[in-house]
Amino acid sequence: MTDMSTTRRRLLVSGLAGAGLVLPGAAAAFAQAPRAAGRKLVVIVLRGALDGLAALAPVAERRYGELRGDLALEGGLPAPGPFVFHPAMPTLAGLFASGQALAAHAIATDYRERSHFDGQDRLEAATPAIRDGWMNRALTLMGPDAPGAVGVGQSMPLLLRGPAPASTWAPAVLPGADDDTISRLMDLYARDPMLGPALARALETDAIASGMTSESAMGGLGARGAGPQAYALIAEAAGNILTAPGGPDAAVISFDGWDTHVRQGALEGQLANRLAGLDAAIAALHERLSEAWDRSAILVVTEFGRTVRINGAGGTDHGTGGAALLIGGAVRGGRIIGEWPGLDRLYEDRDLYPANDLRSLFKGVLAGHWGLDRTDLERTVFPGAGARPFEGLIL
Amino acid sequence: MSARDAAIAVNRFGLGARPGDIGTAARDPHAWLAAQIDPSVIAGPAPGMTAREGLVYLQTEYPRFRAEIERAGADPEEIQRQVRELLREPRLAHIAWRTGIAVTTPDGFAERWVRFWSNHFSVSSNTLPMAVVAPTLEAEAIRPNAFGPFADLLRAAELHPAMLIYLDQALSLGPNSMAGRFLDRGINENLAREILELHTLGVAGGYGQGDVEALARILTGWTVGSRRLRSDPEDYGRAVFDVRLQEPGAHTLLGQSFGGEGPQRAGEALEFIAARPRTARFLSEKLARHFLSDDPAPRDIAHIEAAWTRSGGDLAAVARAVITAPSAFDPALLKFKTPEEFLISSLRAVGAPAPNPRQLYAGYVALGQAPFSAPSPAGWPDQAEAWASPDAVLKRLDFATAVAARVGRNARPRERAVEVLGPSLSDATAQAIARAETPEQGLTLLLMSPEFQRR
Numbered sequence: 001m002t003d004m005s006t007t008r009r010r011l012l013v014s015g016l017a018g019a020g021l022v023l024p025g026a027a028a029a030f031a032q033a034p035r036a037a038g039r040k041l042v043v044i045v046l047r048g049a050l051d052g053l054a055a056l057a058p059v060a061e062r063r064y065g066e067l068r069g070d071l072a073l074e075g076g077l078p079a080p081g082p083f084v085f086h087p088a089m090p091t092l093a094g095l096f097a098s099g100q101a102l103a104a105h106a107i108a109t110d111y112r113e114r115s116h117f118d119g120q121d122r123l124e125a126a127t128p129a130i131r132d133g134w135m136n137r138a139l140t141l142m143g144p145d146a147p148g149a150v151g152v153g154q155s156m157p158l159l160l161r162g163p164a165p166a167s168t169w170a171p172a173v174l175p176g177a178d179d180d181t182i183s184r185l186m187d188l189y190a191r192d193p194m195l196g197p198a199l200a201r202a203l204e205t206d207a208i209a210s211g212m213t214s215e216s217a218m219g220g221l222g223a224r225g226a227g228p229q230a231y232a233l234i235a236e237a238a239g240n241i242l243t244a245p246g247g248p249d250a251a252v253i254s255f256d257g258w259d260t261h262v263r264q265g266a267l268e269g270q271l272a273n274r275l276a277g278l279d280a281a282i283a284a285l286h287e288r289l290s291e292a293w294d295r296s297a298i299l300v301v302t303e304f305g306r307t308v309r310i311n312g313a314g315g316t317d318h319g320t321g322g323a324a325l326l327i328g329g330a331v332r333g334g335r336i337i338g339e340w341p342g343l344d345r346l347y348e349d350r351d352l353y354p355a356n357d358l359r360s361l362f363k364g365v366l367a368g369h370w371g372l373d374r375t376d377l378e379r380t381v382f383p384g385a386g387a388r389p390f391e392g393l394i395l
Numbered sequence: 396m397s398a399r400d401a402a403i404a405v406n407r408f409g410l411g412a413r414p415g416d417i418g419t420a421a422r423d424p425h426a427w428l429a430a431q432i433d434p435s436v437i438a439g440p441a442p443g444m445t446a447r448e449g450l451v452y453l454q455t456e457y458p459r460f461r462a463e464i465e466r467a468g469a470d471p472e473e474i475q476r477q478v479r480e481l482l483r484e485p486r487l488a489h490i491a492w493r494t495g496i497a498v499t500t501p502d503g504f505a506e507r508w509v510r511f512w513s514n515h516f517s518v519s520s521n522t523l524p525m526a527v528v529a530p531t532l533e534a535e536a537i538r539p540n541a542f543g544p545f546a547d548l549l550r551a552a553e554l555h556p557a558m559l560i561y562l563d564q565a566l567s568l569g570p571n572s573m574a575g576r577f578l579d580r581g582i583n584e585n586l587a588r589e590i591l592e593l594h595t596l597g598v599a600g601g602y603g604q605g606d607v608e609a610l611a612r613i614l615t616g617w618t619v620g621s622r623r624l625r626s627d628p629e630d631y632g633r634a635v636f637d638v639r640l641q642e643p644g645a646h647t648l649l650g651q652s653f654g655g656e657g658p659q660r661a662g663e664a665l666e667f668i669a670a671r672p673r674t675a676r677f678l679s680e681k682l683a684r685h686f687l688s689d690d691p692a693p694r695d696i697a698h699i700e701a702a703w704t705r706s707g708g709d710l711a712a713v714a715r716a717v718i719t720a721p722s723a724f725d726p727a728l729l730k731f732k733t734p735e736e737f738l739i740s741s742l743r744a745v746g747a748p749a750p751n752p753r754q755l756y757a758g759y760v761a762l763g764q765a766p767f768s769a770p771s772p773a774g775w776p777d778q779a780e781a782w783a784s785p786d787a788v789l790k791r792l793d794f795a796t797a798v799a800a801r802v803g804r805n806a807r808p809r810e811r812a813v814e815v816l817g818p819s820l821s822d823a824t825a826q827a828i829a830r831a832e833t834p835e836q837g838l839t840l841l842l843m844s845p846e847f848q849r850r
Binding site for chain 1: 789
């Protein structure tokens with residue numbers, strides 16, 4: 001697959017300037033590393049903390065209905081054990097059924113506070129001491145064969161920050177503020193006699209202009225910005241970049257809007273809309289990656305989970321254990337990996353118990369998909385993490 | 396409460412806090428402001444063409460340029476486009492320079508003071524010559540006179556070429572002047588009326604139509620030197636006094652007679668108007684409205700007015716009175732920022748690299764307040780009701796979103812909120828920022844927060 005001209009073009013595009021950019025001490029890894037060529041790795045970061053218990057719901061758990069209240073799902077798409085997939089994700093469920101997707105539940109980084117920023121930083125840096133991304137550190141280990149990397153969005157995601165070269169790409173037209181930001185601003189303006197009514201009226205006008213009721217405009221389906229309906233377009237663009245001649249093999253995509261404190265919804269509602277958007281994004285990547293699908297792995301992660309119990313506003317608050325997905329033709333799928341702690345024992349009596357370590361998942365993917373050496377993963381990519389890699393994730 | 400006072404000094408009286416500014420001002424917020432009342436603090440001179448150079452360019456180079464593209468057979472639309480393009484670049488560069496000063500200056504109060512007077516003596520790029528000279532009045536007339544006697548500022552502004560052209564004084568001539576007897580033109584009252592109505596006494600300032608006409612006659616003779624007037628080429632593009640245009644005789648303005656021939660007649664009349672009690676009153680109220688509240692308290696107006704009167708209109712003394720007014724440091728944030736104030740304070744807050752001149756200008760246009768394009772000689776409105784329309788709030792949100800996207804994940808919005816709002820930061824806003832999903836969203840919420848939108 002990798003004739004010389006392709007490789008050279010790719011290196012040119014990625015701007016890799018040779019061994020000078022590789023971290024010192026990593027030279028020994030070169031001999032074993034190069035499994036990468038042409039093996040696509042996409043990381044989708046769901047910013048705001050996905051409610052894993054909604055995406056992959058343990059409906060057969062004894063306390064499920066009692067704990068989840070109005071958020072409990074009735075029905076869902078088939079998954080093993082006590083679980084169902086949310087009905088808004090047929091593509092994911094289909095890929096899972098055909099052995100091309102797996103899930104990990106009750107999984108978290110080692111971060112135990114509940115700030116989005118710090119949680120996302122830990123997700124991407126994987127260690128509190130280092131201010132660059134684990135994906136970038138992985139790239140530095142891959143020597144001259146390191147794949148090109150692109151962050152989809154205006155700024156470089158922390159995952160890709162560091163000494164290895166990476167670029168960013170953003171849609172030409174800037175999306176305006178998204179619906180989630182607008183709804184937070186509405187809350188902030190609740191007691192502002194001037195700005196509150198002004199913003200409310202503006203949204204009403206906006207909604208009318210796009211033929212919607214203002215209620216649906218506020219409920220996450222608004223005409224403005226990069227809501228869930230834009231996820232597929234972004235994924236499509238990322239797929240095109242990844243498969244372009246000389247395109248990169250690594251991409252990071254961020255989808256915002258998962259912080260569902262208010263009116264999260266169950267079968268329908270704002271979270272269902274986002275899950276549908278994510279499902280459409282997975283479908284778009286599947287379609288666009290096309291021939292490369294068999295060499296692809298898509299990791300879907302979020303900074304932490306959400307509370308198991310519903311809060312007073314029909315939503316869920318920041319929690320601990322969450323869910324992660326690994327999807328792609330290169331994935332040994334059709335199963336749920338790791339330990340399932342159940343719902344009888346909750347972390348701090350509120351969150352899903354973090355029985356599994358996200359860094360085990362990251363290590364397993366980097367080892368299986370890009371052939372990174374265990375020692376390098378321990379020493380350079382996840383120093384001090386300790387978590388044992390999941391084995392056999394990748395075909 | 397020096398931290399609270401410092402936040403107010405920097406945000407209400409300055410152009411908004413950069414990280415660190417509140418800490419600097421906190422040592423002594425009042426002294427921090429007072430130290431800026433100093434002509435040497437004011438930035439300038441501006442780069443690019445002066446008013447005179449711009450006007451000479453229009454009279455000489457520009458017709459050549461136009462003839463050239465016409466000869467090349469360009470269609471009228473193409474000519475228009477090229478002309479617009481030609482004149483656009485220097486204007487955008489000037490706006491970028493002026494924005495750069497505002498975004499980076501440590502002396503935000505001095506720069507805000509300049510901008511208050513620049514908007515008070517507003518000129519607009521509404522015609523071809525004005526597109527060239529509108530930006531120069533602030534640089535050439537306001538900046539050098541911002542902390543001197545008001546009478547000097549008034550004279551410099553009214554007799555600046557940009558003002559003379561904008562309010563048609565350049566075309567006004569006395570019916571009984573030498574030129575008036577040969578030409579079928581006469582007095583143009585425009586400048587005289589706006590001096591009385593907008594720049595000094597105010598619309599209810601106790602003058603009548605007779606006073607407007609008298610002042611218009613008094614001002615005759617003042618024009619802009621040009622080839623058409625057969626001025627000395629040295630005077631092309633300058634404000635000049637041309638006795639051939641001056642209405643002879645004595646004219647009674649507000650009960651006072653101004654006679655004699657020569658350039659000093661207009662200057663004497665302007666000095667007389669500057670010293671009127673109604674001028675002190677009108678401008679004290681306007682200053683209180685700009686700095687303190689859309690509906691300023693009578694005692695604040697009286698405090699400024701007393702200083703104005705006591706000092707004979709010394710703008711340094713007036714500036715000191717503004718920052719020592721009884722309500723000056725009231726914690727309630729009563730002023731809603733204008734779009735320009737919002738844009739500048741946002742860029743100061745985030746410390747982002749300045750956008751290029753075109754992006755910057757597009758930002759001003761999107762927010763609805765492009766510099767040097769106020770819709771009337773009254774300048775930009777200074778009250779919330781003019782700026783807080785529903786669509787305007789959404790436009791601000793789009794701008795804040797774009798700024799936050801530029802800053803990206805390094806935004807540190809929690810820390811930044813404390814740095815730029817200090818004790819003005821409300822618990823609700825702090826909480827909303829801390830709960831934001833991404834640093835970009837946190838920064839957007841900071842810039843859109845009720846307390847950042849106000850000062």
